[in-house]
Amino acid sequence: MNTTVTVGLGSCGIAAGANKTYEKIKALKEQENLPFILQKTSCIGMCYREPLVEITDDTGTYIYGDVNEDRAVEVIEKHINQHDPIRDYIVYTDLFDAAENDFIGSQIKIVLRNCGYMDPESISEYEQRNGYTAMKKIVMNKVSREEVIKTILDSGLRGRGGGGFPTGLKWKFANANKSEQKYVICNADEGDPGAFMDRSVLEGDPHSILEGMIIAAYAIEATGGVIYCRAEYPLAIKRLNIAIRQAHEKGYLGKDIFGNRGWDFDIYIKEGAGAFVCGEETALIASIEGERGMPRKRPPFPASSGLWKKPTNINNVETYANVPWIILNGAEAYAQYGTEKSKGTKVFALAGKIRRSGLVEVPMGITIKDVIFKLGGGIKNNKRFKAVQLGGPSGGCIPDYLSDTIVDYDSVNATGAIMGSGGMVVMDETTCMVDVAKFFLDFTRKESCGKCTFCRMGTMRMLEILERITNGQGREGDIEKLEELAYQIKDNSLCGLGQTAPNPVLTTIRYFRDEYEAHIGHKKCPAKVCRPLLTYTVDQEKCTGCVVCLKNCPAKAITGERKKPHLINQETCTKCGVCFSKCKFESIILS
Amino acid sequence: MRITRLNPKETEITGEDVDLRLIDPLIEKNKSKKGNIIPLLQGAMDIYGYIPRQVFKKISTECGIPLSDMFGVATFYAQFRLQPVGKHIIKVCHGTACHVQNAKEISESLEESLKIKDGETTEDRFYTLESVACLGCCSLAPVMMIGGQTYGKLTGNEAVKIIKNIKLAENN
Numbered sequence: 001m002n003t004t005v006t007v008g009l010g011s012c013g014i015a016a017g018a019n020k021t022y023e024k025i026k027a028l029k030e031q032e033n034l035p036f037i038l039q040k041t042s043c044i045g046m047c048y049r050e051p052l053v054e055i056t057d058d059t060g061t062y063i064y065g066d067v068n069e070d071r072a073v074e075v076i077e078k079h080i081n082q083h084d085p086i087r088d089y090i091v092y093t094d095l096f097d098a099a100e101n102d103f104i105g106s107q108i109k110i111v112l113r114n115c116g117y118m119d120p121e122s123i124s125e126y127e128q129r130n131g132y133t134a135m136k137k138i139v140m141n142k143v144s145r146e147e148v149i150k151t152i153l154d155s156g157l158r159g160r161g162g163g164g165f166p167t168g169l170k171w172k173f174a175n176a177n178k179s180e181q182k183y184v185i186c187n188a189d190e191g192d193p194g195a196f197m198d199r200s201v202l203e204g205d206p207h208s209i210l211e212g213m214i215i216a217a218y219a220i221e222a223t224g225g226v227i228y229c230r231a232e233y234p235l236a237i238k239r240l241n242i243a244i245r246q247a248h249e250k251g252y253l254g255k256d257i258f259g260n261r262g263w264d265f266d267i268y269i270k271e272g273a274g275a276f277v278c279g280e281e282t283a284l285i286a287s288i289e290g291e292r293g294m295p296r297k298r299p300p301f302p303a304s305s306g307l308w309k310k311p312t313n314i315n316n317v318e319t320y321a322n323v324p325w326i327i328l329n330g331a332e333a334y335a336q337y338g339t340e341k342s343k344g345t346k347v348f349a350l351a352g353k354i355r356r357s358g359l360v361e362v363p364m365g366i367t368i369k370d371v372i373f374k375l376g377g378g379i380k381n382n383k384r385f386k387a388v389q390l391g392g393p394s395g396g397c398i399p400d401y402l403s404d405t406i407v408d409y410d411s412v413n414a415t416g417a418i419m420g421s422g423g424m425v426v427m428d429e430t431t432c433m434v435d436v437a438k439f440f441l442d443f444t445r446k447e448s449c450g451k452c453t454f455c456r457m458g459t460m461r462m463l464e465i466l467e468r469i470t471n472g473q474g475r476e477g478d479i480e481k482l483e484e485l486a487y488q489i490k491d492n493s494l495c496g497l498g499q500t501a502p503n504p505v506l507t508t509i510r511y512f513r514d515e516y517e518a519h520i521g522h523k524k525c526p527a528k529v530c531r532p533l534l535t536y537t538v539d540q541e542k543c544t545g546c547v548v549c550l551k552n553c554p555a556k557a558i559t560g561e562r563k564k565p566h567l568i569n570q571e572t573c574t575k576c577g578v579c580f581s582k583c584k585f586e587s588i589i590l591s
Numbered sequence: 592m593r594i595t596r597l598n599p600k601e602t603e604i605t606g607e608d609v610d611l612r613l614i615d616p617l618i619e620k621n622k623s624k625k626g627n628i629i630p631l632l633q634g635a636m637d638i639y640g641y642i643p644r645q646v647f648k649k650i651s652t653e654c655g656i657p658l659s660d661m662f663g664v665a666t667f668y669a670q671f672r673l674q675p676v677g678k679h680i681i682k683v684c685h686g687t688a689c690h691v692q693n694a695k696e697i698s699e700s701l702e703e704s705l706k707i708k709d710g711e712t713t714e715d716r717f718y719t720l721e722s723v724a725c726l727g728c729c730s731l732a733p734v735m736m737i738g739g740q741t742y743g744k745l746t747g748n749e750a751v752k753i754i755k756n757i758k759l760a761e762n763n
Contacts, residue, residue, distance in 0.1 A: 015728045015741035047730030193686035193725035231633075231670055232726065234739070273629055274669030276724070290626030292667040308625075351688035351729035358730055389687060425687045425729075439690050443724065449667070578703075581696055581747055 003036040003057040003080065005029075008050065008116060010043030010203050011235055012196075012358075017068060018051035024069045025053070028076050036080055042204030044116025045107075045359035046100060049091050055079055065091035065100070103356060103375060108337060110345050111160075111197075111321045112361045115204030120239050123246035126207040132252060134327035135214055139258045145175060148219045152323065154331035156343030161187055161279070161316030162394065162420040163496070164342075164409040167323075170313055173303035174220040177311040182222040184213050185307065187284060187316040188229040188236070191276040192392035193443065195423030197347040198317035200359055202229065202236035205321065206243035210267060212320030214252065215327060217265045220313050225267035228284055231274065240269055276393070276447035280495045281306075281314045283449065294449045295495035316421070318347060338364035342408035346419070352389075352426040353380045362407075369403040372426060383428035387511070391420025393440045393447075394500030396507030397433060416507040418500065432529035433512040434519050438466040440504035444497065455498030458489040462505060470530040474520030479509060528590045531575045535591050540565040542587035549579035549588065609643045618653050628656060628664045632671055641672040677712045677719040681737050681754065686725030688732040697733050698722060700747030701754065717758060 007013075007022040022040070029038055036055075046052060049065030053075065056062075062085055064075050071089060078084050091100040109115075118125040126132070138148060153168030174182065186209060190198040201209065213225050229237055244267055247253040255264045270288050277283045278293040285307050287293035306312025322344065326334045335343045342364040348371060351357045355377035362371060368388060372378065379385050387397040396417030398405060405411055412419045427436065445459040462485050465478050486502030493499050509516060518524045525533040538549075538558075543565040550558040550566055557573040560566030568579070580588040617634040621627040631650055635642050642665060651658045665671040683698050698709060701720055705713050712719040728734050731743025735750060742753055 011741075012728050012730055015731055015734065015743050047728075050730075190727075191724065193690075194688050194729055196725075196727040196729060199727045232723075271633065273633065273671065275667060287629070288626060290628040290630075290664070292663050349729065351732065352691050357688070357732075392687070423687070425691065427691055431691050436691070439687070577696075581700070 001058050003055065004039055005036050005076075005080070006039040006041050006054040006056075008042065008044060008052040008054075009040045010116075010200060011233075012043060012047045013050045013052065014235075016050035020069050021051045021053065021067050021072050024072045025076060028073065034076070034080055040119055040121070041116050042120045043200045043359065044104075045112060045200070045361075046091065046103065046356070047358035048356045049100065052091075055085075057083075060095045061093060062090050062095075063092040063100075064089045100356070103360075103377075106375060107361050108345050108363055109361050110325050110334070111201060111318050111347050112204075112359065113325065114208060115200055115359075118205075120204050120206055121242050123207060123243070123250060126205070130328060131207050131324075132211055132250075134324040135211055135218070135252070135258060138215065138218060138327065139260060145219050145221065148215065148327065149175060151327060151331045152219075155326045155334040156331075156338070156341075157319065157322055157326060157334065158342065158409065159315060160318035160322070160346070160421070162192075162391065162418060164419060167315060167319055170303060170315070171216060171219050173301070174222075174311050174313040177304045179311050181224065181308075181310045182220055183307045183310055183312040184216045184220065184222045184225045185281075185284070185288070185312060185314045186213055186225070186227040186320055187279060187281070187314055188227055188233075189272045189279050189284065190230060190233075190317070190421065191279055191447075192394075192421050192423055194351055194389070194392055194425045195349045195421045197349050197359055197422055199233050199236055201317050201321050201347075202233065203239055206236075206240045207247070208321045208324055209240075209317055210243055210247055210253070212315075212323035213267060214257070214265065215323050216313055216315065216320070218263075220311070222313070223265060225265065226288055226307070227267060227269045228272055228278070228288060229269055231271045237269060237271065244269070275449070276443075277449045277495070277497050280497060283495065284314065285312065292449070294451050295497075297494060318421075339406065339408040339411075341410055346407060346422055348407075348422045348424050350376045350424050350426065352424075353383065353428040353431070354378070354426040355380055364408045365406050367404050367406050368398060368424075371407070371424065372403065376426070379426065379428050381428075383430065385426070386429050386431060387427045387433065389417075389425040389427065389436065389504070390423070391418040391500075391503070392423050393443045394418055394496065394503055395420045395423075396503045397427070397436065397511060398507070399511040402511075416503065416510055418503065430527055430529070432470075432525055432527035433508040433515050434466065434470055434525075435527075435529045437505045437508045438463065438470055441466060441501070444501040448497065448501070452493045452495075452498055454489045454492035455501060458485050459498075459501055461485055462489075462502065466505070469516065469519045470525070470532070472519075472523045472530075472532045474516075474523075476520070478520055479513070479516050483509065531577050534575060535570065536568050536573060536575065536577075536579060537589050537591070538566050538568055539587040539589050542585050544585055544587070546585070548582050548584070552578050552582045554578065609639065609645055611645060611649055613638050614646060614649065618650060622654050627654065628661055629668075631656075632661065632665055636671060639675075641675050675712075675716070677716045679717065679737055679757065680719045680721055681735055682721050682723045682726065683735045683750075684724075684726045684728070684733065685722045686727075686729060686732075688729035689725075689734060692732045694733040696747040697735060697745055697750045700751050701735075704751045704754070718754065 053064045053067045090098045149171045157167045158164045275293045278287045280295045283293040283295040302312040347361045360375045385400045387399045441463045448455045450456045545563040555574045557569045734743045
């Protein structure tokens, strides 16, 4: 068996320096004519250990973590030349108990089945891993459109973009509307800050999305396909383009595809221009048509009148990636995972104050606690777990005492958060919940398209109140005002953005009301985040008198002599925090 | 809603030395396609780095698209710029993960060091500083991106060091 060395080159890997690692290994291989095959793959989800290098030889598979250039030299020398794997650097292997074995071992990979296991730029590798077999199976067995739709319906697959609408039902509606032209659209406009699972699938397994779209096109008799992808994901766009070209060469896209005379279907990529609201389906369609991406009233739903007023089916990346697996393995195999109303698996992007940040795919119905502590390894720096933000700007914060909540659409909705696309941002005791609410509202305020007055003006007013509170000018009655505005915005907005924009504020008020009260009543920020509510003093024992803070203070509020402890004049201090960030001796105290 | 970033005076002045012939192939390609406003504007961005005033006018006359439509689209999406930018754009991520890990400090340190505010360009047109929503590298938070390169797990001081080094390397 040939020894292979595979470097993970997803966006996160590249950001961590994987290109340098790849070049280093390539140079070593060429210099010394080493007997191994060097390959590229994409993200395997273990972002916190990037760059990752996988070595497969006669004895088994080993994944090395944190492989910078120096480590690469060491690993190649020891493992390849001396056949002596370096146990300390190995994060995953099937041979012994390595540091991150449980991270990969306790996942069920359906959507991410190929991510990190193959070269995303190779159609033959995708085909070796059962790629395009689902579509071939449909053609060979002459499975009818209705049967395909029934399989998807029976699987219980629900829209993974956040809405949770049954996918099979969407297809059924689009199929029922007769038209010469129909479209399938893939929503790859992953704008939710803190979510990156779609990017990972686009970069790591682009063919699975094409295949999912082709199956959808078959089911609804579509003639054209569009992938609406964020321009911020250049690598994803590049790999999609390669995949589309390869699919053309194989006859999977274009004219008479899969040998079916008269079945023409093609896909092109539309680059998004940066507007969060375009994740909403009617806004997305407007954007493809070249207009301002503003949502419109539904009905008519896209299934009857969508792109260019033709029946259109829109699903997101993760949904399409599920489809070939379901067709191949059957609805029952998929429905064995999950809860009664939420079937299958869900990919979560773990980020924030968590030890293992990255992507995990778990069956629906697992508890939040298990995701964070078993898979995510718990909280960084031994801090206390405070809350987890689920669903991005449309979602909410779930407090620690509700961490036994299971993840399925209905249970998460009951907490006031939403499943959303599956971004989980973990927060510890040093995160201020009022500040987090303000952060999300600032985001939705900027991204509101401005069509509905309540969303346009209401988010602005709410933000002003939150700014007041975090600046120490909160007033009695502000919480009630926020709640009132929140419900008005929810009730009077046309699309999902406005209807969910107040969620972060409502959930933080619901679970962390005491923090709001501390800000307003006592003018204190318990998490020590909101600067205007803090006082800065110098620890007279730790201060070495290095004069760095004194030089950097823009308000000239710090006095003192070299090598003697300094003092901060509380009257002139503007609480900008420069002294705190500049001090190398941790002698500035926040209180 | 985003605040419109058009300063008519400034674009008039800075737009003078624009070579309008560069967009001819782009116009030719997209002229008769439906839904062509965004591709036209994206193409213009690729050529000029921003959309000069005269380019708006030229596209409008040659493709028969009302200026108001084009302007409406250009101001709606974050991607389009109506003013020239620096040679390098520093994108500081302010996604959720970066926010809770103190992305504010990165922006503030850069603002202080470059003596510009968020969204502005340095006088020598070397750097433009920008906050962006999410770069999708949440596990490396806080991050910033310059060119195609992402820098992760930053502190304010490190970010300043990186931009100083880039400038130093190019000046030599």
